[in-house]
Amino acid sequence: MRFSENAVAELLVRVEQLSVTYLPDSDQPIRALDSVSLEIRPGERIGILGESGSGKSTLAAAILRLLPGDARYDSGTIRFRDQDVLTLSESALRQIRGAAIALIPQEPALALNPVIRAGDQISEVLRAHLPMSRRDRKARIEELLTEVGFDQPQSIYTAYPHQLSGGQRQRIVIAQAIACKPQLVIADEATSKLDASLQAEIMNLMLQISRRYGMAFVVISHDPTVLAGFAERIVVMQAGRIVEEGRTTDIFRRPVHPYTKALVRLSARHLSNIGTRIRFETAASEVAHS
Numbered sequence: 661m662r663f664s665e666n667a668v669a670e671l672l673v674r675v676e677q678l679s680v681t682y683l684p685d686s687d688q689p690i691r692a693l694d695s696v697s698l699e700i701r702p703g704e705r706i707g708i709l710g711e712s713g714s715g716k717s718t719l720a721a722a723i724l725r726l727l728p729g730d731a732r733y734d735s736g737t738i739r740f741r742d743q744d745v746l747t748l749s750e751s752a753l754r755q756i757r758g759a760a761i762a763l764i765p766q767e768p769a770l771a772l773n774p775v776i777r778a779g780d781q782i783s784e785v786l787r788a789h790l791p792m793s794r795r796d797r798k799a800r801i802e803e804l805l806t807e808v809g810f811d812q813p814q815s816i817y818t819a820y821p822h823q824l825s826g827g828q829r830q831r832i833v834i835a836q837a838i839a840c841k842p843q844l845v846i847a848d849e850a851t852s853k854l855d856a857s858l859q860a861e862i863m864n865l866m867l868q869i870s871r872r873y874g875m876a877f878v879v880i881s882h883d884p885t886v887l888a889g890f891a892e893r894i895v896v897m898q899a900g901r902i903v904e905e906g907r908t909t910d911i912f913r914r915p916v917h918p919y920t921k922a923l924v925r926l927s928a929r930h931l932s933n934i935g936t937r938i939r940f941e942t943a944a945s946e947v948a949h950s
C-alpha cells in the first residue's frame with residue numbers, strides 16, 4: 661500500500677481512463693480516445709506506436725490541453741505532478757506548456773515560423789518562461805545550438821528555416837523544446853519526414869539529451885524501427901485504445917496483440933534483430949551533423 665502510494669507520487673504524468681470525441685460540424689462524431697490510461701515517470705523514454713488515425717496526436721495534445729475546438733473531453737483525468745490539467749486555469753497551463761512539458765508538433769509548419777531566424781525562435785521560448793538578460797539569453801541559445809549538434813552556432817543562429825536542411829530544422833525544433841529544461845518532451849512524429857539515417861541521428865540526439873538531463877520523452881511514431889533503440893517502454897494504440905503495452909524488448913520479441921504482431925512483422929525486414937539497440941547506442945556517441 662505504502663509502496664504504491666509512493667509510486668504514484670513519483671509520477672510525472674498520469675492519464676486515467678481518458679476519452680475524447682471530435683464533433684466536426686459536417687460529420688459524425690469521432691471517438692478518438694477511448695478509456696486511455698498512461699503513466700509517465702521522470703526520465704522515462706516511452707514510445708507510442710500506432711497506425712494513422714489511432715489517436716496518437718490526440719493523446720499528445722490532450723495531455724497539454726491543446727486539443728482543437730471541436731474536441732470534447734468526455735471523461736477521465738490528466739494529472740501533471742499534483743496538478744489536475746483539465747481544471748487548471750489558462751495561466752497555470754501556460755506555466756506548464758513549453759516550460760515543464762514541451763510538445764514537438766507533428767506538422768513541421770507548426771514547429772518553425774518561416775520568417776523568423778532560427779536563434780530568435782529559440783529566444784522566444786526562453787523569453788516566455790525564463791527571465792534573463794539579452795546577453796545571457798544569447799549565450800544560452802548558442803549553448804543549446806551546440807548541444808543539438810551544430811559546431812558553428814553563430815551561423816545557424818541567424819539562418820532562416822528555408823536556409824536549413826530538414827535535419828537541421830529538426831535540431832532547431834529540439835533546441836526549442838529543451839530550452840527551458842522541461843521535465844517531459846513529447847515528440848509527435850518528429851522524424852517521420854526524414855530519411856532513415858537522419859531519423860537514427862535525431863533519435864540518438866534525443867536519447868543523449870534524455871540521459872544527460874534525466875528528461876522524460878514520449879516519442880510518437882507509426883514505425884516500430886524508429887522506437888526500437890530509443891524507448892524503454894512501448895504503448896501500442898489502435899482505434900483510440902491502448903491495445904498493448906510493455907518493455908520494448910518484450911514488444912519486439914513476444915508481441916501479444918495481433919495488431920502489434922503485424923506491426924512488428926512488417927518492420928522485421930528493417931530490423932535485423934533487437935540488437936538494433938546496440939547499433940543506436942554506439943552511434944549515439946557520434947551524433948553526426950546534418
Ligand SMILES: Nc1ncnc2c1ncn2[C@@H]1O[C@H](COP(=O)(O)OP(=O)(O)OP(=O)(O)O)[C@@H](O)[C@H]1O
Nearest residue numbers: 682684690692711712713714715716717718728730
Ligand atoms: N480536429 C479534428 N476534427 C475531427 N476529427 C479529428 C480531428 N483531429 C483528428 N481527428 C480524427 O481523430 C482520429 C485520431 O486522429 P489522430 O490525429 O489523433 O491520429 P494519429 O494516430 O495521430 O494519426 P497520424 O499517424 O495520421 O498522425 C482520426 O480518426 C482523425 O481523423
Ligand SMILES: [Mg+2]
Nearest residue numbers: 716717718766
Ligand atoms: Mg498524428
